[in-house]
Amino acid sequence: MSTTQTNKIETIKASSTKINEVDFSNLSFGSVFTDHLFECDYKNGEWQKPVIKPYAPFLLDPSTRVFHYGQAIFEGMKAYKDENDDVWLFRPDENYKRFNTSAVRMAMPEVPEDIFMSGLNQLLQLDEAWIKKGKGNAMYIRPFMIATGTGVIANPSDNYKFMIILSPVSSYYSGEVKVLIAEHYSRAANGGIGAAKAAGNYAAQFYPTNLANKEGFQQVIWTDDATHTKLEEAGTMNVFFRINDTLLTAPVSERILDGVTRKTLIDLAKSIGIQVEVRSVLVSELVEAAKNGSLKEIFGAGTAAVVSVISGFSYQDVYYELPKIEFTMALQLKTKLENIQNKLEEDNFGWTVKI
Amino acid sequence: MSTTQTNKIETIKASSTKINEVDFSNLSFGSVFTDHLFECDYKNGEWQKPVIKPYAPFLLDPSTRVFHYGQAIFEGMKAYKDENDDVWLFRPDENYKRFNTSAVRMAMPEVPEDIFMSGLNQLLQLDEAWIKKGKGNAMYIRPFMIATGTGVIANPSDNYKFMIILSPVSSYYSGEVKVLIAEHYSRAANGGIGAAKAAGNYAAQFYPTNLANKEGFQQVIWTDDATHTKLEEAGTMNVFFRINDTLLTAPVSERILDGVTRKTLIDLAKSIGIQVEVRSVLVSELVEAAKNGSLKEIFGAGTAAVVSVISGFSYQDVYYELPKIEFTMALQLKTKLENIQNKLEEDNFGWTVKI
Numbered sequence: 001m002s003t004t005q006t007n008k009i010e011t012i013k014a015s016s017t018k019i020n021e022v023d024f025s026n027l028s029f030g031s032v033f034t035d036h037l038f039e040c041d042y043k044n045g046e047w048q049k050p051v052i053k054p055y056a057p058f059l060l061d062p063s064t065r066v067f068h069y070g071q072a073i074f075e076g077m078k079a080y081k082d083e084n085d086d087v088w089l090f091r092p093d094e095n096y097k098r099f100n101t102s103a104v105r106m107a108m109p110e111v112p113e114d115i116f117m118s119g120l121n122q123l124l125q126l127d128e129a130w131i132k133k134g135k136g137n138a139m140y141i142r143p144f145m146i147a148t149g150t151g152v153i154a155n156p157s158d159n160y161k162f163m164i165i166l167s168p169v170s171s172y173y174s175g176e177v178k179v180l181i182a183e184h185y186s187r188a189a190n191g192g193i194g195a196a197k198a199a200g201n202y203a204a205q206f207y208p209t210n211l212a213n214k215e216g217f218q219q220v221i222w223t224d225d226a227t228h229t230k231l232e233e234a235g236t237m238n239v240f241f242r243i244n245d246t247l248l249t250a251p252v253s254e255r256i257l258d259g260v261t262r263k264t265l266i267d268l269a270k271s272i273g274i275q276v277e278v279r280s281v282l283v284s285e286l287v288e289a290a291k292n293g294s295l296k297e298i299f300g301a302g303t304a305a306v307v308s309v310i311s312g313f314s315y316q317d318v319y320y321e322l323p324k325i326e327f328t329m330a331l332q333l334k335t336k337l338e339n340i341q342n343k344l345e346e347d348n349f350g351w352t353v354k355i
Numbered sequence: 356m357s358t359t360q361t362n363k364i365e366t367i368k369a370s371s372t373k374i375n376e377v378d379f380s381n382l383s384f385g386s387v388f389t390d391h392l393f394e395c396d397y398k399n400g401e402w403q404k405p406v407i408k409p410y411a412p413f414l415l416d417p418s419t420r421v422f423h424y425g426q427a428i429f430e431g432m433k434a435y436k437d438e439n440d441d442v443w444l445f446r447p448d449e450n451y452k453r454f455n456t457s458a459v460r461m462a463m464p465e466v467p468e469d470i471f472m473s474g475l476n477q478l479l480q481l482d483e484a485w486i487k488k489g490k491g492n493a494m495y496i497r498p499f500m501i502a503t504g505t506g507v508i509a510n511p512s513d514n515y516k517f518m519i520i521l522s523p524v525s526s527y528y529s530g531e532v533k534v535l536i537a538e539h540y541s542r543a544a545n546g547g548i549g550a551a552k553a554a555g556n557y558a559a560q561f562y563p564t565n566l567a568n569k570e571g572f573q574q575v576i577w578t579d580d581a582t583h584t585k586l587e588e589a590g591t592m593n594v595f596f597r598i599n600d601t602l603l604t605a606p607v608s609e610r611i612l613d614g615v616t617r618k619t620l621i622d623l624a625k626s627i628g629i630q631v632e633v634r635s636v637l638v639s640e641l642v643e644a645a646k647n648g649s650l651k652e653i654f655g656a657g658t659a660a661v662v663s664v665i666s667g668f669s670y671q672d673v674y675y676e677l678p679k680i681e682f683t684m685a686l687q688l689k690t691k692l693e694n695i696q697n698k699l700e701e702d703n704f705g706w707t708v709k710i
Binding site for chain 2: 058
């Protein structure tokens with residue numbers, strides 16, 4: 001990965017800043033955006049000149065393809081400011097690679113590395129004042145691409161728009177998370193787009209998640225759609241299970257997103273001597289472990305929430321409460337990861353990249 | 356279904372018409388739009404005042420939910436002008452019902468019947484000059500709804516926009532259609548959104564369809580994702596198989612769209628004494644029938660193409676060419692359906708509704 005800025009991107013600065021209107025001690029996740037955005041359009045078979053400009057709405061024709069045929073992908077990343085006011089990205093190469101993997105699966109053009117990385121770096125530099133120091137604080141980065149061609153015919157678009165927008169955040173989830181194991185609904189098909197960070201995957205989850213909410217569960221643990229016997233993801237996160245002192249998580253597949261936090265936690269866990277098994281985890285195995293007391297923890301892993309502790313799960317109308325543990329692997333891994341991200345602990349993995 | 360127009364919708368007329376710029380003898384499907392559109396926004400938990408206004412681009416924030424989490428649904432319908440200049444819709448109640456079925460599955464608000472039907476009728480009346488007489492000519496109608504709330508958090512949107520846009524069309528497909536039977540990729544999961552007319556379902560098909568195109572096939576016949584043994588849809592259409600003199604098509608399910616043309620063709624076929632079996636059709640059965648000569652026809656059925664004749668299929672790298680038949684069921688059913696739609700033949704089914 002190259003983070004060198006080969007070209008200075010044309011930059012149109014906002015005439016004033018909105019930063020003073022923002023209460024940074026009371027941020028609602030993903031709802032506040034910085035003064036600028038990065039934009040690059042694709043047309044006539046090639047990427048056009050990128051630009052950084054004031055964050056603002058833009059015009060789209062009613063027949064724009066993204067509205068009708070759903071070609072839309074995104075990434076979620078974070079930047080952190082250390083005590084010396086240096087700004088750091090966390091494994092940006094992983095997000096860049098996955099973005100283009102998603103693009104290929106959705107029949108969209110791949111974004112060149114220089115456009116993605118230069119845009120990201122120069123945008124963060126320009127809106128650097130919006131990145132706050134301190135654990136939990138971060139700049140949530142949302143690169144995304146949409147089909148902007150027009151016409152209601154179900155073919156891939158000819159035009160696309162790639163954008164990066166920035167949203168300062170503190171934390172994501174709070175409180176207890178109870179989950180429902182999916183027995184009917186599912187998030188991904190074999191031979192489908194579950195491994196892509198495609199917009200349509202998220203909309204598909206809302207209805208079954210709403211049903212779970214009504215029964216008192218905050219999230220759904222998705223199972224394979226063919227048999228509903230294998231545990232795959234939790235809500236919009238990858239999921240880990242601790243049985244006795246072993247951490248278990250499903251292998252990535254065409255149904256399961258290759259999560260950056262997931263792979264980071266696997267490496268971190270191994271580095272501190274935790275045994276990790278990457279293999280299919282069966283619902284029956286989880287229920288058995290809950291019954292015999294060997295199931296100690298369940299947690300989700302993702303960029304937004306980092307680690308989200310799950311307090312219990314329901315399956316076939318039986319609720320299994322997890323034991324309360326003083327010193328959890330979830331907390332241990334979350335603390336270690338956040339310390340590395342916030343540059344409070346040495347990064348022996350080469351994950352953090354200074355902008 | 357009520358097609359009475361209870362309320363006159365506020366109408367802002369275009370200052371001039373674009374109709375004289377359009378070559379109606381050379382229309383590219385879904386690429387030309389009429390002078391006006393219908394729009395109704397949903398916010399604060401309710402539908403706002405609808406409006407008919409000039410067709411024009413509109414502004415969206417970069418964090419608009421449809422770009423990131425893909426809540427977007429649509430319908431495809433047609434209106435026809437008869438020899439007396441009366442304008443007819445075809446089974447609009449079916450599209451209306453399916454639109455709301457899709458809305459529920461995608462966690463979007465249902466559109467009230469009066470808004471949908473009054474909007475449709477009054478918009479067609481206003482742009483009536485754009486509807487041309489004659490077989491093959493029609494007004495393609497695209498009702499759609501997108502999530503317009505803002506913020507990059509993976510929850511259902513609070514705001515939505517419902518629109519109807521109109522595109523004059525002549526015909527859709529032309530030429531020979533060879534299809535590839537899907538052995539790996541798929542369009543829908545068990546417990547997924549395959550039965551919804553959701554934007555994300557279409558984007559998911561583009562990449563495998565592109566792969567098929569490269570091998571010389573125009574479309575993919577989708578199979579069930581778990582076993583790839585059952586024939587489900589063809590491209591974006593339902594699919595029919597004629598074995599000897601029986602028509603076969605898969606039952607609708609949560610993986611298969613409840614197509615209006617599909618159910619219409621089933622009824623039409625039965626009405627003229629064709630035996631129809633609605634049941635799972637196995638790939639193995641199709642291959643066997645192709646080998647022993649009992650497979651006579653395959654055709655897709657959908658609003659856009661009406662009936663799309665398939666000339667052969669490939670499975671496990673073997674290509675099976677279908678026999679050339681003088682008088683096909685496909686043509687017989689297509690002619691009958693188009694005659695009813697164009698009011699050239701009596702509608703004994705009550706399918707056509709005058710606006």
